[in-house]
Amino acid sequence: MTEILSLAGENLISPIILSFALGLAAALARSDLTIPEAVAKGMSIYLLFAIGFKGGVAVSTHGIDTTLILSLIAGLILSFGLPLLAFALLKILTGLSVVDAAAVAAHYGSISIVTFVAGTSVLEGRLIDAEGYMVAVAAVMEAPAILSALWLVARNGGGGAKMEPGLIRELLLNGSIVLLVGAFLIGAITGQDGLDDIASFIVAPFQGVLCLFLLDMGLIAGRGLRQSRGVLGAGAIGFAILMPLISASIGLVTGMLIGLSLGGVVLLMILSASASYIAVPAAMRVALPEANPSIYLTLSLGVTFPFNLTLGIPLYLAIAQAATGG
Amino acid sequence: MTEILSLAGENLISPIILSFALGLAAALARSDLTIPEAVAKGMSIYLLFAIGFKGGVAVSTHGIDTTLILSLIAGLILSFGLPLLAFALLKILTGLSVVDAAAVAAHYGSISIVTFVAGTSVLEGRLIDAEGYMVAVAAVMEAPAILSALWLVARNGGGGAKMEPGLIRELLLNGSIVLLVGAFLIGAITGQDGLDDIASFIVAPFQGVLCLFLLDMGLIAGRGLRQSRGVLGAGAIGFAILMPLISASIGLVTGMLIGLSLGGVVLLMILSASASYIAVPAAMRVALPEANPSIYLTLSLGVTFPFNLTLGIPLYLAIAQAATGG
Amino acid sequence: MTEILSLAGENLISPIILSFALGLAAALARSDLTIPEAVAKGMSIYLLFAIGFKGGVAVSTHGIDTTLILSLIAGLILSFGLPLLAFALLKILTGLSVVDAAAVAAHYGSISIVTFVAGTSVLEGRLIDAEGYMVAVAAVMEAPAILSALWLVARNGGGGAKMEPGLIRELLLNGSIVLLVGAFLIGAITGQDGLDDIASFIVAPFQGVLCLFLLDMGLIAGRGLRQSRGVLGAGAIGFAILMPLISASIGLVTGMLIGLSLGGVVLLMILSASASYIAVPAAMRVALPEANPSIYLTLSLGVTFPFNLTLGIPLYLAIAQAATGG
Amino acid sequence: METHTAKRVEIVIEAPLERRLTDALNEASVTGYTVLPVRGGSGRSGKWTREGQVGRAGMVAVVCLIRPERLDELLDAAFAVVEKHIGVVSITDAQVLRAERF
Amino acid sequence: METHTAKRVEIVIEAPLERRLTDALNEASVTGYTVLPVRGGSGRSGKWTREGQVGRAGMVAVVCLIRPERLDELLDAAFAVVEKHIGVVSITDAQVLRAERF
Amino acid sequence: METHTAKRVEIVIEAPLERRLTDALNEASVTGYTVLPVRGGSGRSGKWTREGQVGRAGMVAVVCLIRPERLDELLDAAFAVVEKHIGVVSITDAQVLRAERF
Numbered sequence A, B, C: 001m002t003e004i005l006s007l008a009g010e011n012l013i014s015p016i017i018l019s020f021a022l023g024l025a026a027a028l029a030r031s032d033l034t035i036p037e038a039v040a041k042g043m044s045i046y047l048l049f050a051i052g053f054k055g056g057v058a059v060s061t062h063g064i065d066t067t068l069i070l071s072l073i074a075g076l077i078l079s080f081g082l083p084l085l086a087f088a089l090l091k092i093l094t095g096l097s098v099v100d101a102a103a104v105a106a107h108y109g110s111i112s113i114v115t116f117v118a119g120t121s122v123l124e125g126r127l128i129d130a131e132g133y134m135v136a137v138a139a140v141m142e143a144p145a146i147l148s149a150l151w152l153v154a155r156n157g158g159g160g161a162k163m164e165p166g167l168i169r170e171l172l173l174n175g176s177i178v179l180l181v182g183a184f185l186i187g188a189i190t191g192q193d194g195l196d197d198i199a200s201f202i203v204a205p206f207q208g209v210l211c212l213f214l215l216d217m218g219l220i221a222g223r224g225l226r227q228s229r230g231v232l233g234a235g236a237i238g239f240a241i242l243m244p245l246i247s248a249s250i251g252l253v254t255g256m257l258i259g260l261s262l263g264g265v266v267l268l269m270i271l272s273a274s275a276s277y278i279a280v281p282a283a284m285r286v287a288l289p290e291a292n293p294s295i296y297l298t299l300s301l302g303v304t305f306p307f308n309l310t311l312g313i314p315l316y317l318a319i320a321q322a323a324t325g326g
Numbered sequence D, E, F: 001m002e003t004h005t006a007k008r009v010e011i012v013i014e015a016p017l018e019r020r021l022t023d024a025l026n027e028a029s030v031t032g033y034t035v036l037p038v039r040g041g042s043g044r045s046g047k048w049t050r051e052g053q054v055g056r057a058g059m060v061a062v063v064c065l066i067r068p069e070r071l072d073e074l075l076d077a078a079f080a081v082v083e084k085h086i087g088v089v090s091i092t093d094a095q096v097l098r099a100e101r102f
Ligand SMILES: Nc1ncnc2c1ncn2[C@@H]1O[C@H](COP(=O)(O)O)[C@@H](O)[C@H]1O
Pocket: D012, D040, D041, D042, D043, D044, D045, D046, D048, D059, D085, D086, D087, D088, E031, E032, E033, E034, E035, E063, E064, E065, E066, E101, E102
């Protein structure tokens, strides 16, 4: 327990977390500090490219693990399944409508790649290796949750769900997924030589870019929280803390069952516990327009994201270390 | 004297200054070279974050100096006081209206963080240390000058000054101040460990980013000069050269009185001598809309900024070395 | 021959080319992956500044070669002359109107700086030196081709060509040229010392930035190809492959005649073979508005650019090595 | 200078719906429109700004000049997309130069 | 398709004043508006472009669809802010779909 | 609030022509205009979006408020530039506050 606390404490005073806190504080204090949208998008492209590439290089050097396929399947099942759990939990804890609850559930089945990136950088800081293909698992987990949510709406008589033909294509060819998977493949093909070529771009400045990116995430989360004050009850907020803990536990068991390394288990916990706030919200505006965006954005970006970033990641790591004896 | 000249000469052929000159020349020749606004803003966020962070780390490693409080108070007094001097000087040298003169005065009491950054990089190039908390002094000096200017207008019957309730909050929570102070605190908290994490982002490429940023400043200054040709008389231009010299002298005496190191004295001189062209112009549009923006922008950005960047900084350094015997 | 193939193979699996391929594939698959325009422009400014600066430093360290003037003159003549050849070839191979053929010809006389940059990075990867002033030759080759095209239209009775007074100035003070030449001069003035100051900005991350930039080029080329499907016949596409081969041969002979090093010869071949898709299209909209942009953009950006990037560069290198015995 | 009567339709719609709107316009044979970026706004669903967004969120404004007799077709097509979504449609009378262009 | 009469008010104002304008609109109970970015312009105070600016300088365009009977309230609120500042206010007649939206 | 009759002219034109258009407006003594960025569009020459461009490509929208009696001068000046190029010109009736401003 003390170890968990010290780990959490150490995590909390890293430049990354403090940058996020700065953004959050600035937004709550209504500072006009903003990061231009184009720059933020540029940084996210950088982070996706770097994380994908490094994952691919890791696969190319360590060879393809027998657990790769299992991990991808596990990711798919988690992304399909977690929304059902989330939906049930929301029905218990909150009075949200079917459509709103399903939309929220979709977010929690999908993932936040930034939380994943922050997790990998905590692991790197502690010199814990993880399977390089976890970025492919992340990619696989982005979209299925959306289908589950639409199915939940249809099944619970929420009528409005539109499963347009174009939507699935759009989800699978979503910019983030394409970039992540593409960079992964480039890394896997070019291997260590490729990494040597561009390491001073994608490795050396990575942590620093992540700081500025999280500063922006803090600004956005803070602004969201300020604008949606009063929208959410205690039940919903409780959900946004409880759900990641449950998902992380499921991720832990899954990861151990399929035989991932300590690092891999932690990353699968983080993927399970994290909630989307980019791909899924955009899909919801198309497929479930009746769902209220400020509910799902506030929960995923305003509550769960900061929770995972600050307390969740060190907690999951500590739990995984205890469970795997690593 | 020869030493000053050689110092100035050396400063003038650095990539930083030449990049500024390139931008100036391109704009004066009416090239369509432009740096996208979002990229320029991204670079300024990078520079503020890096300079604040490094200042914080310096404080965390060297401990808090007894002169810290004195320096902050000195900064406050300079920022409040210099506009009064500037206003008096403008009344002597130019025929500007009360409102225009007060608006210009506000700019010269406040600071230019880019000039400050250029100064720190000259000091680093000469291996001269400076107190890390000078970035906090810079933050403290941004806003007070604006209040002095409004007071000057009220006192001289310039009627139009609006001291709206929102304005002070806005000034204090201005994005640049929040970022600079926030990064300073993050640096102070995470210390050398934090710096090691992100040094390859905020230290290694710093000079290069500064080059591109100054290229953009040159473009903007050049475009401003081209558009405001004929707006300003010789008196106003004389003011824009004379005032920084006077302010720097006052900064020199102040810095020596409170016992700053050679580097600290130089930075206080630079802060005193520099004129704002971001925060104060925006505040003036709100509080003194009758003041003519092209007057104050041309003086601060078109004349004083290039003067300080090219001749001012090496001059102040040489004077401070002579005065402190350093 | 096997050597050429292995060289091409090696080139094809570099992170740079694979990033371009990723962009191309993403766009053809209609992914919504995009790089914000401001970020793309920021990267191109970075690349121009870096390549110009490094060229200038090379000149400052190796001294000015006696072939410098010859190279500049050769560049001028090539840029003026190649459009005439291109025009004749287009008349043979395609049924394009005079105006369209002249507009296309202008693009092939001018250059693509990104192809040039990719070429220098291939040379660096193989440790082949090249004359630093080749960037100046690149700058010189941008504009003349446009004048040739206007002359072709006038001569062939295409009536519409407007040689407005402003246009020449605009071409010569074009942002890319000014930045490239300006950075070259800064590099030449500050030399190795200047490079040491900013090497960790302009040297270390260069390859990585180039990857992301080529990713964007791939996206744009792919989108262009998708939108202009059916616009072009086989003759036009044949031209877009044949013309660079002819131009590269002429560049080879020219480079050997004026006594360039192996690296210099390769770069002159690349400059000759590459086709503009930034400066010339903008000029054509002003000077030859009747020309159809999707013809010249598809040929230069959709066909010739990918061809040069993937097969052209290693081919030109192999040919030059064979011809010079280097 | 000779001008022709037209309607200027301005549709403010969520960015993730942009493609669906332009597809619907295309299907209704409306092939002329201009898309303007939007920095922020306020409406029944609250206030927002460009910089407070992640991903493709935010809104765009689509401006369409159309012959008066084709207005209803356009509005029907647009309404089918905008209906359930956040967005505003307004129409003003306009004149255009060069009738062949629309 | 049924439409409703409205006024379209377009206010071009300096960016540092944007918040003050939207606050004034809010106080006058005008809660529907769209803010468009501006790239440059020209007026009595000269010519400017987005790229020649530092900081928050530049202008924005605020577009407001409003019921005709509420126009004067809106103009009074806007005028109080725009009065001493650089900026332009124009009004056109418009029709809107979905009256509940404004 | 007192308003004055005006014409609102909106010109969508290729970005490389922007300077030529504003120069032409200046020569016709039209010194008030606002330039808005354009994200994309569709017309006879096809569909395009901001992000699919390299360099200065793309379009801009120039909005001009002008006294009705000066409209023809403006249209003549604009037409001379737009004529051979890709672009659209539309005119709506408007009212403006503060006549001295235009
Ligand atoms: N009356 C209005 N005038 C102009 N724009 C509006 C108006 N109402 C809504 N909007 C725009 O449409 C968006 C969504 O509106 P709403 O669906 O009412 O929340 C807002 O953010 C504004 O950009």
